[in-house]
Amino acid sequence: MTSVSHLNKIVIFILTSIFIVSCSSKKGLIYSSVKLSPNSKIAVIIDSENNIKNAVLITFLKQGFRVKAVNASDLYTMKDVYDISDLKKLSYNMSDDTVSTVQKTYDNIYKLHVYNFELNKAETLKQIRTEWDVEYIVLLDLKEWEKVSWARVINLRTFEIDFIENYPTAYNDNVQTITDHFIKNIAGK
């Protein structure tokens, strides 16, 4: 009886430890260098089903934000920036890919494409600012319970990140409550 009792205690201790560790690994964090005024012109980027997108956008609109319609899923398209002609030429003509110079060339092509991709995104953001008169981009990723939802705000005037938050989604959270939570912190309400 005593050994069973000890065993139970050990099992409970292990389970509690696992629970504490799993909880502590999903810590929230927040950093804000500016508070957005409620009438700021924002574009919200979120990769979700349309009904969830709408729920998020409506929550921002209700708080007074001037939300611009930006379709997140095709904001940055890789086909526009990945010029693969160099890769194609090399793969047609070089058979020995163990040659150091060829490997170096492949690596450098990849690096240039990353730089080009970032350049193109920056150009897109500039367009969003100048043509659509957007002041801030709000990126949201909403996750279910036991995962971490996160938000990021980019100031399109300075092209700097003004706000970040990781928020461990609670058991009773939904799209509305998570969005409300982020808006509260972004606007400093």
Added chain:
Amino acid sequence: MKCRFINIVLSAAVFLLTGTAAFSESVAFGFFINESGNDNFNYLEKILPNSFAGTLKNKHNFNIIKPAQIPSLITEESSFKTDFKEGDLKKLTENVSADYFIYGTFKSLDNNRILLKVNVYKKGTSSVFHFEEIGFLETEVFKLVDNIALQISNIASESVTYKNEKITSKSKLSVLTNIEGEDLNTLYFEFMKDGYRLSATQGNDIYGLIDDEQINKFYHISGVNASFHRIHDPKEIELMYGTWSGTDYYRSITEQKNIYDRLAFNYIQTKNDILKKFRESGTDNSDYLIIIGFDSSRSNAWVRCINFKNNKLIITESGIKGSSIPEITKNVIISLTTGLSDKK
């Protein structure tokens, strides 16, 4: 009790001493070639490597081999072989019993200054670390030798650490890395709470572009003053043509030649052009490009830093450890904000 204490102290001393011995790297030196066009400086061809070797041995505990002790550097006419290329390094160092081979060039400049170009080759690899230093010949020659020996001692280590500048506080950073979403936020958090401004580079996307394998393509990196690069040799690329080749074929190999020129042999120019645009892509220019590569277990990372203002490679360090992304990031920030230390 007293005996036990002495025992512990002695054991620790033995451990530390054996540990030091086990970590002693060995370095072989080639000659430093005079590129000044002035024979009056020829005496430095031997003096410079011998000075670096002496400092590395005495101050940094390296085992050293001087140029005259390397048979493959001596020609049949008993003169010294100086005209080897990076592509010859593997063969040249085959019978040299050292972990690293160091060689270079120097050039006298105005106002009694000297430009030194140093190459550090880890035996058996396909990579070379190249860096340049400028100093005064007479007044500060010892300081210059000490600086270069310190750089070599850090590069000739597992972490391949190179530093010639620290990032300034409150500066604006463009970060490229292989983490995304909430993890990227935790990385940003560590920089932001230390007062750095972060460009929206990469952070303007919900998903990351670079995965754990792709980030390693940035492991080798070049700046105008230094580079950690793969050895490349134009001889490897044979683009044969002759009277038998037609116009179309000639056009095709010319195109290929241009690709190799742009992306391998003159890559630094190609990259500098794009980095200029990259830097100016925001409305407020970034000061530094920082590339951080995490391993798949997120327990180890490497960092590379380029100063956007002059396209200089200013920091490289690998093997930065931590138990989490925030801890590793804190250590990356320490690496970016502190100077070189004597690793021995």
